Amino acid sequence: MHSRSPLAAAAFFMVFFQFSASPGFGAGPLSPSAQRGQTFMRANCAGCHSIDKVSESPLAAAPPLRTLHLKYPVESLQEALAEGIITGHPTMPEFRLDPGQIDDVISYLKSLEQ
Numbered sequence: 001m002h003s004r005s006p007l008a009a010a011a012f013f014m015v016f017f018q019f020s021a022s023p024g025f026g027a028g029p030l031s032p033s034a035q036r037g038q039t040f041m042r043a044n045c046a047g048c049h050s051i052d053k054v055s056e057s058p059l060a061a062a063p064p065l066r067t068l069h070l071k072y073p074v075e076s077l078q079e080a081l082a083e084g085i086i087t088g089h090p091t092m093p094e095f096r097l098d099p100g101q102i103d104d105v106i107s108y109l110k111s112l113e114q
């Protein structure tokens with residue numbers, strides 16, 4: 001094994017990008033609300049959707065969440081998140097979030113737009 005193999009470099013960059021969304025490292029600080037949103041989405045959405053600025057979604061059919069704002073303002077998801085996203089989501093589990101969680105998710109989605 002050569003220590004400078006391209007694979008080792010790729011692994012390094014994957015780790016780097018994973019941590020670059022953390023406050024004080026790379027991408028700049030997230031607000032506390034956006035951090036909570038990120039934690040929530042890492043637990044509940046990241047199994048299918050990419051929730052960062054660079055990676056592909058684990059499930060090809062699930063759009064990376066950073067692309068949502070290209071289609072509509074992310075604020076317009078507020079209602080859908082409160083009522084449970086089901087439309088257009090046959091294969092996605094239904095989520096119902098409380099208002100605090102919705103603010104957090106929207107804050108994090110907005111942080112992906114920059």
Ligand code: HEC
Binds near residue numbers: 048071091093105
């Ligand atoms: C089990 C896999 C799965 C999980 C978990 C999941 N999704 Fe999805 N999601 C999908 C798929 C697949 C689609 C595309 C559905 C379609 O196009 O019909 C989708 C589509 C969406 C869309 C609509 C995108 C658009 O084009 O308008 C939103 C918004 C969304 N997901 C948000 C979320 C959020 C927020 C979470 C976490 C709370 C989440 N999803 C968790 C599979 C998932």
